[in-house]
Amino acid sequence: MNFWDSVRIASKALLKNRFRAGLTILGIVIGIAAVTAMVSIGESASLLVADQLESLGTNMIAVLPGATQRAGIRAVDVGSLTAADVDAVVAECTAVRAASPLIATSGYLVYRNSNWSPKTLFGVGVDYTVVRSWNLSSGTFFSERDVTSGMKHCVLGRTVVRELFQSEDPIGKTVRIKNIPFRVIGVLEPKGVSMLGQDYDDIVLVPYTTAGKRLRRARAGNTVDAIMISANSPEYASQASKQVERLLRDRHDIAEGETPDFRIQDVTEIATMLKVIMGAITLMLTAIAAISLVVGGVGIMNIMLVSVAERTREIGIRLAIGARAKDILRQFLIEAVMLSCFGGLIGVLLGIGASIGLTYVINMIATSAEWPYIISLEGAGIAMLFAAGIGVFFGYYPAFRASRLDPIEALRYE
Structure with missing residues (x-):
């Protein structure tokens, strides 16, 4: 029996129990939809943060007056920076x-x-x-x-x-x-x-x-x-900050180790930190959503074990007329993968719709900034591969168990 014969038989078996198959893939559908939506929303948020930071200025560094302490009270030293400092920064800092x-x-x-x-x-x-x-x-x-x-x-x-x-x-x-x-x-x-x-x-x-x-x-x-x-570029932002700090320390006669009368804020470092934070949040939300995939996989294993028990006599007849153990293994494994992949496809479509809907709702509620609509095809592809992997992983044991049935004992099964 070739591969396409196995696919045809598996399809007939699934169509015979449509309602049960639909309930079986529900966990996969929810999991894949959640993962797809979370990845898309995460990418949308990351792009929004990047656009907002870019609007502040590419590779921007801000030098602000530092805090001084007078009579036990800390206050901003408003007179610590001058226009001459600006001219010196431009003239002497090569990374600026x-x-x-x-x-x-x-x-x-x-x-x-x-x-x-x-x-x-x-x-x-x-x-x-x-x-x-x-x-x-x-x-x-x-x-x-x-x-x-x-x-x-x-x-x-x-x-x-x-x-x-x-x-x-x-x-x-x-x-x-x-x-x-x-x-x-x-x-x-x-x-x-x-x-x-x-x-x-x-x-x-x-x-x-x-x-x-x-x-x-x-x-x-x-x-x-x-x-x-x-x-000069994002790669030079850190070098520019160090050059500016050394120059201003020298101009303001502040030795190394002493608290300067200025402070430097690097927008590039803030952007990098925010990207890491957004990536971590997206990964956490995706991991939480992926838990339902495991639940769906357990559901597939459970239904496949029930299916093996119900079709024991069928397996026995096929083994008796010449079917090999690997044919039985392949048939049930294909059934499990078809269930998970079909559920994954529905989940991807629902996830795309959910991400568009969530972005629309966010833009309605938070009118201060326009969240971009992003459909993560990469995230959808990874979700589909993960769904197929779930089918193989959780479907292998029932398929292996079916392939190891004794033909005589299977034929006697009632």
């Missing part, structure tokens, strides 16, 4: 591609009869868009002359443009920030909303010199709130 000072402030914008208070109002340098990987949709960004001269120019995010200008082109128009006139020279490309609901496009940028002298008149010297840095 670009850097920009940053001064944070706030204020209302007024244009004709419209006014708006942006969530973010930053004073920045000429390379801020390079550090943040943020292009302009129209107009230009600040030049060196704008910064050194403290020009009253501004660049707006898409949300600010919509609130103040509606459909009007803002380029060349004058807005008032804290009653100071600023000319709009550029509009940033839209970046969207973060997972925490922060609107990246609700932003206004001005030269940091203008922000220090005009919008925050009480600034001491040429100090800045932070230094935003972009490394």
Whole structure:
């Protein structure tokens, strides 16, 4: 008896007991569907996190003022970073591609009869868009002359443009920030909303010199709130952080082992950590979902043992007329694999539907960020292979037991 004869006989046996076969594969269906959905949702979450981190700026490193202790009270040393530190970082740190000072402030914008208070109002340098990987949709960004001269120019995010200008082109128009006139020279490309609901496009940028002298008149010297840095590539991020730390320690006369008056945050390291966390969560959820596959496999073994007992006389007749033990083994093994693979196929289709449905529900509930719809074909393929493996593993013992029946005793079985 060849392989296709075994497949034909196994198919007839399964079709004869459709309802029982359907109940048998239920555990496999649930397990495969859960695994497929969890892998797809996990990949969707990982991609969302990667997109959110990329929106902060490729290979970005932030240098912030450190905490100092005065009279037993720890406070942020707001005057520890200067614009000269930024110039030194760009000139001397070979792993750094670009850097920009940053001064944070706030204020209302007024244009004709419209006014708006942006969530973010930053004073920045000429390379801020390079550090943040943020292009302009129209107009230009600040030049060196704008910064050194403290020009009253501004660049707006898409949300600010919509609130103040509606459909009007803002380029060349004058807005008032804290009653100071600023000319709009550029509009940033839209970046969207973060997972925490922060609107990246609700932003206004001005030269940091203008922000220090005009919008925050009480600034001491040429100090800045932070230094935003972009490394040459992700591989150079760690090297750039070390170079910046050594340089700033030297410039601020801080010896090794002493607590610096600044702190460095590497977005690349945060991204790597989040990817590891998301991978671990996805693996854990997938492992939990896979437990139902084992339950389904036990169900297949149980039904196959019942099937062997019910068809003992049939097995005896086939052995008596010349069937070999390996033919019986193959037939029952094929039945088990067909059950698990059919259940796996249904489970994959249900898992794909479930992942799409879950993503849709998440996007309805969490409107702050758009979760991408991802169908993990790799996860579906692995789930199908696992289902076939379940059929072989749990179906082998009943098949082996059937192949070892004594023909005479099988024929006597009632």
